[in-house]
Amino acid sequence: MGLLNDAKKAVALIRKARRARSAHLAVRRVQGDRGPFEQGRFRVAVYFADSDVNMYQMRQWYRPLQELSEHWPVVVMARNAMGAKALMEDDALPVAFVPEVKHVEAFLRRQDIRVVLYVNQNTRNFQMFRYGERWHVFINHGESDKMYMTTNQYKAYDYALIAGQAARDRLSRTLWDFDLDQRTIEIGRPQADHYSGELPYAPDDRTVVLYAPTWEGDRPAAHYGSIVSHGEAIAEALLADPRYRLIFRPHPRSGVVDPAYGQARARIVAAIERANEADPAAQHVHDDGPELGWQLAASDVAIVDISAMVYDRLAAGKPLMIARPVDPEAEIDDAGYLSACEWLEADRAADVIAEVERVRADPETTQRLEKWTRHYFGDTTPGAPTARFHAAIEQLMATWEAWSEREQAPTR
Secondary structure, three states, X not given: OHHHHHHHHHHHHHHHHHHHHHHHHHHHHHHHHHOOOOOOOOOEEEEEOXXXXXXXHHHOOHHHHHHHOOOOOEEEEEOOHHHHHHHHHHOOOOEEEXXXXXXXXXXXXXXXXXXXXXOOOOOOHHHXXXXXXXXXXXXXXXXXXXXXXXXXXXXXXXXXXEOOHHHHHHHHHHOXXXXXXXXXXXXXXHHHHOOEOOOOXXXXXXXXXXXXXXXXXXXXXXXXXXXXXXXXXXXXXXXXXOOEEEEEOOOOOOOOOOXXXXXXXXXXXXXXXXXXXXXXXXXXXXXXXXXXXXXXXXXXXXXXXXXXXXXXXXXXXXXXXXXXXXXXXXXXXXXXXXXXXXXXXXXXXXXXXXXXXXXXXXXXXXXXXXXXXXXXXXXXXXXXXXXXXHHHHHXXXXXXXXXXXXXXXXXX
């Protein structure tokens, strides 16, 4: 068994190397055809060191960054060939492929980058931190009460753009000697102003339920995924009732660590296909597309795991339930929204329809939701988060100018 596993790992590594080589050549061809960017064109860079497996972290920022680019041109600095290839294929933002430090340095010599944005905590971010005379700003890829949201790595950045008061409270409880007032700026959730995508079904009188589980996690404290514990029972109940339409949006990393999660996902997808064959009017959806937004706006109720999806949905201000983790070691921050949310226990997953109707009809649940939406995101009036995001960048640019002038001033 050990030799077989070693052989499988070796084959996987060879395939990964071939994919990386192919992606590298494809990206180089695109760069060659495009030619170098105009010198001094960009002021803002998004640093992305990941492969295509984490593209969801970038894609949710496309629309806000495209709008920002109308005033402050934005470029993505991609370090990984497969990530760069996916970014170029999306064609949402200009992409500079800078796989080695020498490429990073050459790019910075040609561009006046004043603000560098980071959507995740990739260890290669530290290779970019070495370059001073610019602000390094963590913008994250979502708002949540995961342990990830209170990592001490926040201190590595000059600033962090956070969603609202809940994030401020969370960080103040966890980070020692961290000047929140100086180093964080509240912007809400700009993505909520840019819900994207078209409905893949014709709306009717069915109740639409979004089930968006996260992946299994890479350690017990992060075992938030519910596909194995809740997922199949949820899908079976909703697919069997003609009053409901299921939108199933699993995390793209489902099954990366534990194959059981990938297998459960595949069974749910197959069940959706069978249900649609039996009743074409049902139009159940397996959603694995890059766009996030239409699902949040269209669904009457959302069922999610402890993840950024909780807060993406919370920003929409519409009914939701959270699948409670079955692993007792999974860390749950019960100081925030999770202290007052609507939990879906694993032993209630088969009765999901009754739970769905309960949260839709209960006025107290609605009032709690409105309260917590304000606490996490502040003013969610359409356009308000985008205005705060742009104001934050303006503030950083003005601060950059002040420091630059100070450095250039003659000394006495």
